Amino acid sequence: xxxxxxxxxxxxxxxxxxxxxxxxxxxxxxxxxxxxxxxxxxxxxxxxxxxxxxxxxxxxxxxxxxxxxxxxxxxxxxxxxxxxxxxxxxxxxxxxxxxxxxxxxxxxx
Amino acid sequence: xxxxxxxxxxxxxxxxxxxxxxxxxxxxxxxxxxxxxxxxxxxxxxxxxxxxxxxxxxxxxxxxxxxxxxxxxxxxxxxxxxxxxxxxxxxxxxxxxxxxxxxxxxxxxx
Numbered sequence: 001x002x003x004x005x006x007x008x009x010x011x012x013x014x015x016x017x018x019x020x021x022x023x024x025x026x027x028x029x030x031x032x033x034x035x036x037x038x039x040x041x042x043x044x045x046x047x048x049x050x051x052x053x054x055x056x057x058x059x060x061x062x063x064x065x066x067x068x069x070x071x072x073x074x075x076x077x078x079x080x081x082x083x084x085x086x087x088x089x090x091x092x093x094x095x096x097x098x099x100x101x102x103x104x105x106x107x108x109x
Numbered sequence: 110x111x112x113x114x115x116x117x118x119x120x121x122x123x124x125x126x127x128x129x130x131x132x133x134x135x136x137x138x139x140x141x142x143x144x145x146x147x148x149x150x151x152x153x154x155x156x157x158x159x160x161x162x163x164x165x166x167x168x169x170x171x172x173x174x175x176x177x178x179x180x181x182x183x184x185x186x187x188x189x190x191x192x193x194x195x196x197x198x199x200x201x202x203x204x205x206x207x208x209x210x211x212x213x214x215x216x217x218x219x
Binding site: 004006009031033035041042043044045048088090092095096097098099100101102 | 140142144149150151152153154157159165167199206207208209210211212213
């Protein structure tokens, strides 16, 4: 079946440093979504990317979809303690969603 | 996510017992999903349903069963056949491509 890998699995940064997580799919994706899960919480939808090479920004967060639609990245500029949590990508195949393994971000004040 | 209720938040069962996890939604979404989350493995799809009285197996359906008798409800039964049932279970609905997750049920089987 479809596989979606994410790296790194864990990332510790000093507050103010940048952070990037990468998502790679074994197959071409029709679209990709990003979710954030706070510690002890549930995943919350952040954004969806559909077009090849698409770049979207949400304040300090920048999301990119690869040209081949097989990879994606999430970049956070100048991290804050509120950014703590696990970030998941998810690729859609028909009615199913394949989630990446997630990147757990710790921000050290 | 305020429109999806999962109860209870924590559930404890003895090995060999079946247990049913509740998922109720008032978002009027047709599609509903059940995921299992284990540390370091992300979310894995157990079952999903696009409409009432219809559901499909996900990647890890063995040892689980579901029903979809009402649009609002999609209960998941963890049977004794599930080898490693201890996990965090998340229910979700979908509108277009966006999924909305419930607060989850943490099941511990000893």
